[in-house]
Amino acid sequence: MSADQFVQYLVSGLTQGSIYALVGLGFTIIYAVTRIINFAQGEFVMLGGMLSFTLAISAGLHLVPALLLSVLIATAMGAIMYLLAIRTAKRASAVSLIILTIGAAIFIRGIAGELWGVDFVRPPFFTGSESISFLGAYIHPQALWIIGTTIVVTILLHLFLSYTMVGKALKACAISPRAAGLVGIDAKAMALIAFAIAAALGAIGGVVMAPLTLTAYNVGVMLGLKGFVAASIGGFKSPLATVVGGIVLGIVESLAVGVDWGPFTSAYKDAIALVVLLLILILRSGRLAAEERES
Amino acid sequence: MQNHLKWVVAIALITALVAVGGMSCTSEEEEMETYKVGAVFSLTGPASHLGVPEGQTVEMIVDQINANGGINGHPLEVIIYDTETNAEKCATMVNRLIEQDNVLAIIGPTTSGNSLAIIDTITAAEIPLISCAASTLIVQPVEERYWVFKTPQTDKQAVTEIYTYLEAQGITEIAIITDTSGFGAAGRDILIADAADYGITILDDQNFTSGDTSMQSQLTHIKGTNPEAVICWATDKESAIVAVDMQTLQMDTPLFCSHGIANMGFITGAGDAANGVIFPAGKLLIINNVPASDPQKEVLTQYKADFEALGEGTVSTFGGHAWDALNFAIIALEEMEEGLDTAEARAFIRDEIEQIEGFVGISGVFTMSPADHLGMMPGSLAMIEIVDGEWTWLQ
Known part of the structure; x- marks a missing residue:
């Protein structure tokens, strides 16, 4: 591996890691507030990308309103999903609710397949496709958008959670739902806000990555899995930890291709995410069980 | 006047007789037994972009045949069932075609997986199957495929076409990047097995998974080995990502792809990066480049015109697989x-x-022959280069 190649692996890994981080953030927010793992998270990434294509290309809107509208529609759908699928099953255990999210994911994917067909599409690049040279490596301008969006979103999310009333209420629910309820925080309203924010984060990820990664009705499955691993590495606790988790995963995957460990060729690249996931689940199983008893 | 009247009456009578005679002829034809052929296609599910034009093509041919008086006076009926690209559903539908509908032959299914899943059923029921799927295994070993035929080119033919081209260009050192799914893995095996026959060395062998969103890391690895050409074996979406990533990494190594990218989706998906990509495919894509002396020119031009007159979008090679399959059955009937x-x-x-x-x-x-149930003659595939977003034939 030459120095140039090393930088290239890092840059490519950082781009992929940012994608995983954007998907993972939604998992973290919902889990922290409601203890539900939302397996429909990847579908909101898909919705963001597909909607941006429909609005920007098929409907011919200007790019900026098309992107904003895509995120807005997906956010509304996140809220609707919570109201229709999750809130109506209020007495159900967390496990049942998680299964409900899987059902919602299949439902959304099925509708998307009917609506948009099975072909993949590419929304327009934000700022061209001429790659930029950087320390001997190359980076696509859209990749800079992806990395930049991840940074901005993480900072905004941090500010929101730390300095606004609603954000603090969300945080309170995350720390102790019972105590939050005792001081008069409406847990249901907070759950609704968490689902809407998660859908928005997913859709933001979707619109910014789709020009580079291409999108189709079924991209949510794989992206959801990677985002879930990113959130697991971060412990489902803070947005920053999730972002670090995503970027670590992206860079490890990328470097694994470059390192050539004997028989471990790039065929095993995706296995890394699963191995990391298993390790985390084994290491954390004690703590997760403790949390389960607590809540 | 009297004479005239006689003539008029006579002519009227003759006309009436002919008309009645004609009518009785027609009714006799209607009584002739309908030839029933079954079809199983992926009208929905992951392969529906292949199965839908297949179904449309079959319906078009049936209408044409029946409008022209059927087959030797027998009307043709093709019963089409949707497999949902699901092997179990496909098997159920095939059983229904054999047992309930009593069809004489079956065309389809659309995918290799579905085709392989029903071969035992077909063989046990002793009914001919003409598959529209790619895998070589559908018709080999031929001793176990007595009742099975297929129409699309195989992966091996596509690889042969690319390697022959590389050999002619004097390219000997290549890298391959393949999908770990069935289609990519089958292509990878053939690429590796056949390379030596063309004096080709594979410097780097990289993989990715369907659904991956970036192949930059693998391409960075390939770039380090300095190949003279890169061959990507995958479906259109992943191939488009490879093309875009190669452009991002500013690799000017020529990219060769499989026949899996033979649709406009690849060109719109890869954008500028599609230009310069070379792949083997049927001549239908570049029909305007095909000289009038080519034996297929007339058939291809007619099919394209007929299909596009339906108003169901542009013609694709996949519908062509069904055209060939149904025509095999019609020739026999x-x-x-x-x-x-x-x-x-x-x-x-x-x-x-x-x-x-x-x-x-x-x-x-x-x-066809007892030893070859595909029977596709050399020269059927064309090497196509994408130039300015258009397919052009490399001769």
């Missing part, structure tokens, strides 16, 4: 004598298909 029972008719159709010689179809020119 044209030779069939009257009065055969279902089992005899099925056996007769199988034997006739095996004797097809020099049939000019959409995917190529076919000559």
Whole structure:
């Protein structure tokens, strides 16, 4: 591996890691507030990308309103999903609710397949496709958008959670739902806000990555899995930890291709995410069980 | 006047007689037994972009045949079922075609997986199957595929076409990047097995998974080995990502792809990066480049015109696979004598298909034999380069 190649692996890994981080953030927010793992998270990434294509290309809107509208529609759908699928099953255990999210994911994917067909599409690049040279490596301008969006979103999310009333209420629910309820925080309203924010984060990820990664009705499955691993590495606790988790995963995957460990060729690249996931689940199983008893 | 009247009456009577006679002829034709053929296609599910044009093509041909008086006076009916690209559903539908609908032959399924899943059923029921899927295994080993034929080119033919081209260009050192799914893995095996026959060395062998969103890391690895060409074996979406990532990494190594990218989706998906990509495919894509002397010119031009007149979008090579398959069955039915029972008719159709010689179809020119149930003649595939977003034939 030459120095140039090393930088290239890092840059490519950082781009992929940012994608995983954007998907993972939604998992973290919902889990922290409601203890539900939302397996429909990847579908909101898909919705963001597909909607941006429909609005920007098929409907011919200007790019900026098309992107904003895509995120807005997906956010509304996140809220609707919570109201229709999750809130109506209020007495159900967390496990049942998680299964409900899987059902919602299949439902959304099925509708998307009917609506948009099975072909993949590419929304327009934000700022061209001429790659930029950087320390001997190359980076696509859209990749800079992806990395930049991840940074901005993480900072905004941090500010929101730390300095606004609603954000603090969300945080309170995350720390102790019972105590939050005792001081008069409406847990249901907070759950609704968490689902809407998660859908928005997913859709933001979707619109910014789709020009580079291409999108189709079924991209949510794989992206959801990677985002879930990113959130697991971060412990489902803070947005920053999730972002670090995503970027670590992206860079490890990328470097694994470059390192050539004997028989471990790039065929095993995706296995890394699963191995990391298993390790985390084994290491954390004690703590997760403790949390389960607590809540 | 009297004479005139007689003539008028006579002519009227003759006309009436002819008309009645004609009518009785027509009603006799209607009484002729309908030839029933079954079809199983992926009308929905992951392969529906292949199965839908197949179904449309079959319906188009049936309408044309029946408008022209059927096959030797027998109307043709094709019963089409949706497999949902699901092997179990496909098997159920095939059983229904055999047991309930009593069809004489079956065309389809759309995918290799579905085709392989029903071969045992077909063989046990002794009914001819003409598959529209790619895998070589559908017709090999031929001793175990007595009742099975197929129409699309195989992966091996596509690899042969690329390697022959590379050899002619004097390219000997290549890298391959393949999908770990069935299609990519099968292509990878053939690429590796056949390389030495063309004096080609594979410097780097990289993989990715369907659904991956970036192949930059693998391409960075490939770039480090300095190949003279890169071959990517995957479906259109992943191939488009490879093309875009190569452009991002500013690799000017020529990119060769599989016939899996033979649709406009690849060009719109890869954008500028599609330009310069070379792949093997049927001549249908570049019909305007095909000289009038080519045996397929007329058939391809006609099919394109007929299909596009339906108003269901542009013609694709996949619909062509069904065109070839149904025409195999029609050729056999044209030779069939009257009065055969279902089992005899099925056996007769199988034997006739095996004797097809020099049939000019959409995917190529076919000559079947007991040892070759695809029978596609060399020269059926064209090497196509994407230039300014358009397919152009590299001769």
